[in-house]
């Protein structure tokens with residue numbers, strides 16, 4: 001088991017409940033796409049699984065460890081070093097060199113002396129070059145991050161996670177700054193790399209066609225709840241209409257969906273509403 005959330009809720013410090021009654025688990029090596037409208041709770045769910053926000057209700061286990069507000073800081077730090085996160089906007093200091101930003105993926109795994117030394121002089125230049133080559137950015141090895149485009153910076157964030165060789169990869173809109181061709185190639189790369197290293201991958205995506213084309217399992221999130229959790233081949237037009245419908249139930253134009261996998265344009269809305277999944 002890679003992670004298991006049992007009736008998890010997350011209420012932020014301002015009192016807003018972003019997640020409720022989430023029951024979700026994944027076997028090690030699974031690839032899961034999270035889809036859902038803006039504000040549905042996808043980032044909150046990824047943050048909870050990555051232990052950046054700890055659940056305020058329910059139980060959670062990640063990589064064999066219970067993770068809660070009661071967990072020791074040392075245990076959480078060790079756990080986080082096994083989790084790689086690709087952010088929508090990579091949290092990379094812009095004055096940093098690309099090589100240093102990539103090597104930062106292993107700072108949590110290296111002994112303190114090596115981590116500090118690497119900040120002064122990169123400790124594994126061949127490793128960083130190899131990770132950058134996988135996202136076609138090896139020519140930028142010694143460039144400063146503030147000399148890169150937003151899309152290139154996003155790929156540096158992906159190279160960092162590939163270099164980290166994380167057991168669990170959480171990717172929050174990992175291709176939001178990339179053009180369609182590069183988005184396709186980058187999602188494919190993430191899925192392939194995760195599979196090659198038996199890492200679990202959970203990625204939130206607004207591009208439903210990319211999710212359906214590259215991931216075997218699709219989880220639909222809406223209003224902080226899991227609306228459906230299905231093999232990609234079983235995701236039908238009704239599920240997508242319910243997921244992206246306006247609050248009053250009227251259908252909303254679906255986000256990017258060009259794939260032949262789901263013929264949503266021709267779909268008629270099902271009269272049976274899609275039910276929110278309950279834990280048991």
Ligand SMILES: Nc1ncnc2c1ncn2[C@@H]1O[C@H](COP(=O)(O)OP(=O)(O)OP(=O)(O)O)[C@@H](O)[C@H]1O
Pocket residue numbers: 012013014016017018036037038039040041042043044045
């Ligand atoms: N730190 C926070 N404090 C308070 N509320 C928050 C916080 N983070 C997120 N929220 C709220 O939780 C809800 C879910 O946000 P979240 O970012 O998880 O959605 P999302 O599905 O990732 O959206 P998007 O697709 O637009 O990125 C939103 O209403 C948001 O305003």
